[in-house]
Amino acid sequence: MPMPSAVTLTVNGAEVSVPQGATVAAAVAMAGQPCRVSVSGSPRGPLCGMGICFECRVRIDGRSHCRSCQILCEPGMDVKTDE
Amino acid sequence: MNKDCTSPFDVLVVGGGPAGMAAAMRAAECGMNVGIVDDNARLGGQIWRAAVSSDSHDKEAAKWQSLFGAASVTTLCGKRVFHQSEPGVLWAEGSDDLIALRYKNLILATGARERFLPFPGWTLPNVMGAGGLQAMVKSGLPIAGKSVVVAGTGPLLLAVAAYLRQQGAAIPIVCEQAPWSALLRFAGSLVKWPAKIAQTFRLKKEMAGTPFVANSWPVAAQGQGAIESVTISRGGSLETIPCDYLACGFHLVANIELPSLLGCEIRGGYVNVDEFQQTSLPGIFCAGEPTGIGGVEVSLVEGEIAGLAGAGAKSQAQRLFKKRAKLRNFAGALDRAFALRSELRSLASPQTLICRCEDVSYARVEEHTSWRSAKLHTRCGMGPCQGRICGPVTEFLFQWSPESVRPPIFPSRLKSLGAATAKAPEPVVVTRSSVKPRPLGMGM
Numbered sequence: 001m002p003m004p005s006a007v008t009l010t011v012n013g014a015e016v017s018v019p020q021g022a023t024v025a026a027a028v029a030m031a032g033q034p035c036r037v038s039v040s041g042s043p044r045g046p047l048c049g050m051g052i053c054f055e056c057r058v059r060i061d062g063r064s065h066c067r068s069c070q071i072l073c074e075p076g077m078d079v080k081t082d083e
Numbered sequence: 084m085n086k087d088c089t090s091p092f093d094v095l096v097v098g099g100g101p102a103g104m105a106a107a108m109r110a111a112e113c114g115m116n117v118g119i120v121d122d123n124a125r126l127g128g129q130i131w132r133a134a135v136s137s138d139s140h141d142k143e144a145a146k147w148q149s150l151f152g153a154a155s156v157t158t159l160c161g162k163r164v165f166h167q168s169e170p171g172v173l174w175a176e177g178s179d180d181l182i183a184l185r186y187k188n189l190i191l192a193t194g195a196r197e198r199f200l201p202f203p204g205w206t207l208p209n210v211m212g213a214g215g216l217q218a219m220v221k222s223g224l225p226i227a228g229k230s231v232v233v234a235g236t237g238p239l240l241l242a243v244a245a246y247l248r249q250q251g252a253a254i255p256i257v258c259e260q261a262p263w264s265a266l267l268r269f270a271g272s273l274v275k276w277p278a279k280i281a282q283t284f285r286l287k288k289e290m291a292g293t294p295f296v297a298n299s300w301p302v303a304a305q306g307q308g309a310i311e312s313v314t315i316s317r318g319g320s321l322e323t324i325p326c327d328y329l330a331c332g333f334h335l336v337a338n339i340e341l342p343s344l345l346g347c348e349i350r351g352g353y354v355n356v357d358e359f360q361q362t363s364l365p366g367i368f369c370a371g372e373p374t375g376i377g378g379v380e381v382s383l384v385e386g387e388i389a390g391l392a393g394a395g396a397k398s399q400a401q402r403l404f405k406k407r408a409k410l411r412n413f414a415g416a417l418d419r420a421f422a423l424r425s426e427l428r429s430l431a432s433p434q435t436l437i438c439r440c441e442d443v444s445y446a447r448v449e450e451h452t453s454w455r456s457a458k459l460h461t462r463c464g465m466g467p468c469q470g471r472i473c474g475p476v477t478e479f480l481f482q483w484s485p486e487s488v489r490p491p492i493f494p495s496r497l498k499s500l501g502a503a504t505a506k507a508p509e510p511v512v513v514t515r516s517s518v519k520p521r522p523l524g525m526g527m
C-alpha cells in the first residue's frame with residue numbers, strides 16, 4: 001500500500017493502526033474481527049465493498065448501522081462489532 | 084463562491100463515477116450551474132475511486148480528474164439520494180445532515196453493482212465480491228501473502244486477479260463459469276475495440292503463471308468463522324483449494340433503483356434512453372452502466388453526451404454519437420459472452436441463505452411463487468439492502484421480476500424521511516464551505 005501509516009483507532013477496545021485513507025472495514029479486518037453477527041447468529045464480513053449490501057455494518061462512536069466500507073478511519077474512532 | 088442548494092441547479096448529476104464526472108464536466112463547460120452528488124466519500128466511482136484520491140499511475144483517471152477539477156462543479160460527497168418529494172426536488176442524506184437538491188435537468192449516473200449467487204458457505208467472512216475485495220484492498224486491506232481464489236464470471240475477474248497479484252497476493256486459480264467457446268468468440272470480437280484488446284494483452288502478461296480455467300465455478304466454501312477452503316467444479320470434477328479469501332462475482336447488475344423510483348421506463352433491466360441519453364421523462368437523462376453494462380469507455384462517452392444534452396448543447400452531443408455506437412456493441416458482446424449457465428441455479432442447498440440481511444433460506448423462499456409473496460411471508464429482501472443482493476439472485480434462480488420501487492430507496496433515518504415527505508420541505512442550506520467531501524455514516 002502506498003499510503004503512509006498514520007491513523008490509530010480502536011476496534012472492540014483494541015488499538016489498530018491503519019494507513020491514512022483506509023476505511024473502517026479495512027481496520028476491522030486488520031483487527032481480525034467479523035463486522036457483525038447475523039440474525040441467526042453467524043459472523044459476517046464485507047461482501048460488496050461499495051455500500052450496497054450492508055454486511056459490513058458496525059457501531060462507530062456509539063452510532064449504529066454504519067457501513068464500515070464507506071467510512072474513512074479517523075484518529076481515536078471507537079468501533080464496535082457487537083450488532 | 085457560495086452556492087446553496089435551495090436554488091435549483093441547472094444540471095444535477097447523481098453518481099460521481101466516470102459517467103457522472105464526464106457529464107458534470109461537460110455541462111459545466113457549457114456555463115451551467117452544475118452539482119454532483121455521490122454516496123461515497125470520494126468521487127471516481129468503482130474504477131477510479133482510489134486513483135482520484137491518491138497519487139495514481141492511471142493516466143485515464145488522471146486526465147479526467149484534471150478536466151473535472153478545471154470545471155466549476157459543486158461537489159457533494161458522502162450523500163446518498165434516497166427520495167424525490169416532488170418533480171425537481173431530490174433528497175440526500177449524509178452522516179448527520181439532510182439536503183434537498185433542486186434541479187432543472189437531472190442526470191442519473193448511478194453505476195452498477197456485482198451480481199452474487201448463493202452456494203453453501205457464501206455467507207462466510209472473507210467470501211467477497213471480486214470487485215468487492217479489490218475495493219477493500221484499494222482502501223487499506225492488507226493482502227500481501229494471502230491466498231485468493233478468484234471465481235465467477237466477467238472481465239472483472241481477470242482485472243481483479245491481476246490487481247491482487249500486483250499487491251502481493253497469491254492467486255492459485257481464476258475460475259470462469261463461461262465455456263471456452265463463448266470466451267473465444269468474445270476474444271475474436273475484441274479486435275473491433277482496439278483499446279480493449281490492448282488491455283486484455285496486458286492482463287495476460289500480468290497473469291502469466293496463474294491458471295485461468297473456463298467451465299469452472301465455486302460449489303461450496305468451508306471454514307470455521309471465516310473461509311478456509313473452496314470447492315470448485317472444474318471440467319466436471321470437484322476440487323478443494325485452501326485459501327484465505329474467495330473473490331467471487333457474477334458480472335454486474337445495473338443500479339436502476341433511483342431511475343425506477345422517478346418513473347423512468349426500464350427495459351430488460353436497463354434504463355431506456357434516446358440518442359441524447361434522455362430517459363422517458365423529459366429533462367431526466369441517464370448515462371453509464373444503468374443503460375447497459377459496457378465498461379468505463381462507453382460510460383464516459385454516454386456521460387459526455389448526457390452532460391452536453393442536459394446543457395442544451397445538442398449539436399456538440401451529436402458529434403459523439405458515432406463513438407458511442409461503436410463502444411455500445413461491446414456491451415452486447417459482454418452480455419452474450421458471460422451469460423450465466425443453468426448449473427449455477429442448483430448450487431444452493433435447502434439450508435443455504437438467499438437473503439443475507441434476514442437469514443432466509445433457499446427452502447423457505449422456494450415455497451413461494453413470486454418476489455412479492457416471498458417478501459411478505461419470509462421477509463426476504465426486507466432488510467437494509469432492500470433486495471439489492473437477493474433480488475438479482477431470485478431473478479436468476481426463480482425468474483421472479485422485481486417489484487416497483489418505493490421510497491426511500493435506501494434505509495434512511497426516520498427524521499430524514501419525515502422531513503423529505505413533509506408537504507413543504509425546509510431544506511438545509513448548504514454553502515460551498517460545508518460541502519467538502521466527508522465520510523458517510525449511516526443511522527437508521
Ligand SMILES: Cc1cc2nc3c(=O)[nH]c(=O)nc-3n(C[C@H](O)[C@H](O)[C@H](O)COP(=O)(O)OP(=O)(O)OC[C@H]3O[C@@H](n4cnc5c(N)ncnc54)[C@H](O)[C@@H]3O)c2cc1C
Binds near residue numbers: 097120196372
Ligand atoms: C465493484 C466493481 C468493481 C469494478 N472494477 C472495475 C475495474 O477494476 N476495471 C474496470 O474496467 N471496470 C471495473 N468495474 C466496472 C466499472 O463499474 C465501470 O467500467 C465504470 O466504473 C462505470 O462507470 P459509471 O460512472 O457508470 O458507474 P460507477 O463507477 O459505478 O459510479 C456510480 C456512482 O454512483 C453512486 N451512486 C449510486 N446510487 C447513488 C445514490 N442513490 N445517491 C448517491 N450516489 C449514488 C455510487 O456511489 C458510485 O460512485 C467495476 C464495477 C464494480 C461494480
Ligand code: FES
Binds near residue numbers: 047050057
Ligand atoms: S461491504 Fe457491502 S455495504 Fe459495505
